[in-house]
Amino acid sequence: MASNAFGNLFRITTWGESHGPAIGVVIDGCPAGLKISIDEIAKDLFQRRPGNTPYTSPRKESDVPKILSGLFEGVTTGAPIMILIQNEDADSSKYAMLQNQLRPGHANFTYLAKYGIFDHRGGGRASARETAARVAAGAVAKALLREHGIALYAYIKQIGHIRAKSINLNEIKQNPLFCPDHDASLEMMQLLDEIKKEGDSIGGIVELTSSSLPIGLGDPIYEKLEANLAKAMLSLPASKGIEFGDGFFSATLRGSEHNDLFDTDEQGNATLQSNHAGGTLGGISSGQPLLLRVAFKPPSSIAKPQPTLNIHKEKSILTLPEGSRHDPCVAIRAVPVVEAMAALVLADAVLMNSSTKITSEKSSLFN
Amino acid sequence: MASNAFGNLFRITTWGESHGPAIGVVIDGCPAGLKISIDEIAKDLFQRRPGNTPYTSPRKESDVPKILSGLFEGVTTGAPIMILIQNEDADSSKYAMLQNQLRPGHANFTYLAKYGIFDHRGGGRASARETAARVAAGAVAKALLREHGIALYAYIKQIGHIRAKSINLNEIKQNPLFCPDHDASLEMMQLLDEIKKEGDSIGGIVELTSSSLPIGLGDPIYEKLEANLAKAMLSLPASKGIEFGDGFFSATLRGSEHNDLFDTDEQGNATLQSNHAGGTLGGISSGQPLLLRVAFKPPSSIAKPQPTLNIHKEKSILTLPEGSRHDPCVAIRAVPVVEAMAALVLADAVLMNSSTKITSEKSSLFN
Amino acid sequence: MASNAFGNLFRITTWGESHGPAIGVVIDGCPAGLKISIDEIAKDLFQRRPGNTPYTSPRKESDVPKILSGLFEGVTTGAPIMILIQNEDADSSKYAMLQNQLRPGHANFTYLAKYGIFDHRGGGRASARETAARVAAGAVAKALLREHGIALYAYIKQIGHIRAKSINLNEIKQNPLFCPDHDASLEMMQLLDEIKKEGDSIGGIVELTSSSLPIGLGDPIYEKLEANLAKAMLSLPASKGIEFGDGFFSATLRGSEHNDLFDTDEQGNATLQSNHAGGTLGGISSGQPLLLRVAFKPPSSIAKPQPTLNIHKEKSILTLPEGSRHDPCVAIRAVPVVEAMAALVLADAVLMNSSTKITSEKSSLFN
């Protein structure tokens, strides 16, 4: 399978099942000399962990990361960094009754068909719990990006039909839904309350932007920045789409409307006046902020009973056990994960970029 | 850079510039024993080539593929397959005047910044001409997929605001816009005529579906089918987004609306009753047809004069030379390329799947 | 760096420093359905661990492996398998005095130059301790190979000038030096006693053979079986060479002496009468047993004082601290590691081979 790794030079491999003893990640390729604080990793994990608000799964995980290798006196040595997170609140008993049921919208059907075996406890490897390992690795990637002046901002753009209109970056971290528009978030919470009452779930959209990227990240043809970001985001559980800049809306635009025109900035460097493209040209960062949106489907696990089949292909009714712990809207907890995945792609692009040309002469485009 | 290759086991590497002597592709990993007809490759290239209709670039390329290796008496031997396509109508003279201009929405800015050098003739490597090599490789991938009973169908779903309503697969190949809705295509052509008259361009959306996929293609976590398809499609010039099944619309749905329920089919096998997910569960094909859409921005090269900078950062006006050959809507010619990229991803998934488990026992889910 | 992973489809990533809390390995790509026993892994680790005999380092490690993921009820699920081994007897105090010394023949010089930082405690990542993780992964690979009827046998071929003459496979596991020639091993132990008395160390050669391999493992050109085995073995600490079959001696042979001639075996299948080549033809297994030898240099850490420089480039004398724990001959403990690395290469080749051709028809060469 060999499908649990992501990245070229900044490469992560994640491991661990939802209800196993622990999950974790090995980061291979992080440059030496980078200061890493365990607190930063813990802080990012805290954002993602369930049970923070009434709007996420009540599973309780303290999610304390342990760094088992790769650091010497708080600094990376170039050796692989292994981060382990214990599973604490893995209550498999509730899953016993699901063992023989096909769960609509859930991977147990395809895993069973593909592998002939499935660790049904808590969704096993297919559980969103795996994304905690991505967030831990993303925190390291973000530390590397900070050295290059890059900051990332993910937030809830939409839940159901309710869309954030204003983007206040300061609001994000204090908003229980990571929503940059306080008023919209109030409406969203009202919707989520209804959804929960109905025993149902709802979809959502996460948006990500950044500080202005250095020009030149990403590689032509198959390693375009968008290509790798798209792979990163569509590898997330429940994600169903991605778009950059004007995205699907650009299908309705004319070239004269969509083209970002060139100008010089205050330092006299060539720059772009607008950002319809979302931060890239030809797959390479153009000096504008990154701008992308990821669509998440409604979580498949809902309290409402659903008709289904058991693994002997007999009709049955799926009713999740009392007290099952599921998210009404997975997009909320996906916010720090989207940020982490973007960080991983950019960290890789930064490292890839260091071997691009033999001279370090500046182009005439820049001072 | 090493960014000109795509795929794991069925791996392609493309080479060649728009205005060099030739372009081509090496396919590494195609299994032995597959019959390949040069005519099939030629037929697919014909679909993509410019100049077929008034709605695509008037560049004239006969695009005759030559297979230089990997076949013995018409059958693959397991050796790399090299397909070369001569460039015939590469008229660089028209590009001379563009040499020192930044072209809005075009990669020459980022290539220059990244590499310090740019082959400006016809867009060099950043030209859509590179996609001819993908189509040639895709034809080989499609031959492999046929052995596994998989057929793919790409078509124009939308141009500007005009959307195909009916999907008539028989219409596609005979429709000048690859549109499966004849009536919608008439409106689209009218729009394209206007766009051309204005010296402008327009965006569009390509949709792809397939025959029912075998269950089990795609690998968990980072090699999900959607992840690799997303990478494939976002590696295409001018693509700005991708979505699967209900896609971005699923953000507005409830779980009870979006979940595809299980049932048994006529053969008594477990199957799904609907396809909101677009053909996968947990990143693995579920037995439903694939369903995805790719958004393409309007082409950046337009006849209308545009304010810009030259490479010395002086303000100037970009006017494309008389007789410049550009597409009013790149989505049209992207149709066979989207199909080729999907074929490459699926061929890889088929090969990856052969090493998944040690037994070949059937699951109880299937007869 | 991203250099801590090995293999294509059966892929391992190791992590951990000699004197960190633990070391371990993630195996990504092991097929589902394979029974894995923790005892088997523990048994292989026991072979490699120091302190088993007077002829290896006295460091005491119980080396109990813990499997943290990838197994469900003792069977692989296709998910990554994480095996963790605690470091117990990591006594860093002895290394404090070495911190500022360049150690002749040791990697601390090149690591410091390359990374600007070095975890000097016990050799950090450059320590042979990393090979315990390889052995754990190799035990899983051997379980997979067993399903394909492949068994491997590594043993000491030579220490100093003393060479094993007879190859008695039954002797290996009970011999304190893993030597298949009991008499030669007595001489070797005498030599090792002398070496230790002198405060010196000595080189050696490990040989590996196997049951008859299935025909067809390994891929042409750059993924030849020998190429990957050579990479595997030269990635081992202290290894300085590898040869296959007649190896360097074949430089002195004529084609008529070296060519292995064809014949039919008792089942009437085409086979080879001899094995000068060491088990492959054109990089692909020929149905003969694998035969290779790996040369190991004498360990660089010796009790004898050695002139050197400190990290301020001042001349000094390196004297290892009293009670330093080093191997007089690293080849001995390398025996199970060589076997593990061969298992990893072959497991990968077995998986790679499953996607080679589209038909499963037998060649006329075999019944």
Added chain:
Amino acid sequence: MASNAFGNLFRITTWGESHGPAIGVVIDGCPAGLKISIDEIAKDLFQRRPGNTPYTSPRKESDVPKILSGLFEGVTTGAPIMILIQNEDADSSKYAMLQNQLRPGHANFTYLAKYGIFDHRGGGRASARETAARVAAGAVAKALLREHGIALYAYIKQIGHIRAKSINLNEIKQNPLFCPDHDASLEMMQLLDEIKKEGDSIGGIVELTSSSLPIGLGDPIYEKLEANLAKAMLSLPASKGIEFGDGFFSATLRGSEHNDLFDTDEQGNATLQSNHAGGTLGGISSGQPLLLRVAFKPPSSIAKPQPTLNIHKEKSILTLPEGSRHDPCVAIRAVPVVEAMAALVLADAVLMNSSTKITSEKSSLFN
């Protein structure tokens, strides 16, 4: 299969059969801004081509390389470089009679068993002709290495039992056997004359050394410089072993004999006084020249009749057709190929090294 590519960041993919219309290579990842002269590539190809001396195969190939992409006005652009070499003297008629014979020591047996199909004409993909593509790519790699002050020198060290005693680098290029010891080469030629008269072939050893390498090339654990060089060399047709520095002889040495001691050089930098290790420590270049040797078996194609089987498993006698073109000692023509492969490994290591650490501060070890 996907086995026709080599390298990570400086990555080549070769294609083409011995008796197809052409062979070639795509280089993906060569940095932009490098001047490449077609004459240099042609010069290296001339060294490798057959028919230069009475001691190599009489096949006549002009081996004129054509660069079809990746250069703009003689300078690399970062785009893939495609080099094509026409096959001119591919006389397949002579191979018709071999079509149904198993050739002792030859890959047609394993290819047939693995793929069920074999392009028997001239050995197809298994032919040493593939190495011409490696030499072309190696010439580009050498141009990149020159920018980093690295020069490589390969030469014949041994043919049969005759060994070069003196190493005169100036002798190599003018010696018909690429032998650095003029007197030894006279003896070798006498031996080759005898071998040819007998209708037999003979093995040999190629040695490679270099200018002092920059410190820090190569990556720990699985991407050690020796590991990748070993893979590179054992991927060569007919190679049976590799050793570094003292190599297999180091198995007989003591640590006090083998350890290279540190000293300061004339510039006051830390350096090594000897080079038993062959240029690396812990897999990373130590500032010494590289030193390695590759053993080549005697070519399997000999004029002498040999008993064998046909593909129907009937006993037969293999007699090569009159005028068959084979090398009496493949090691001779392997000399430029060994140099090319070393160049490819080092070019990759140079690029990999650029993303190793975040600071560029010098270690205290160097001024």
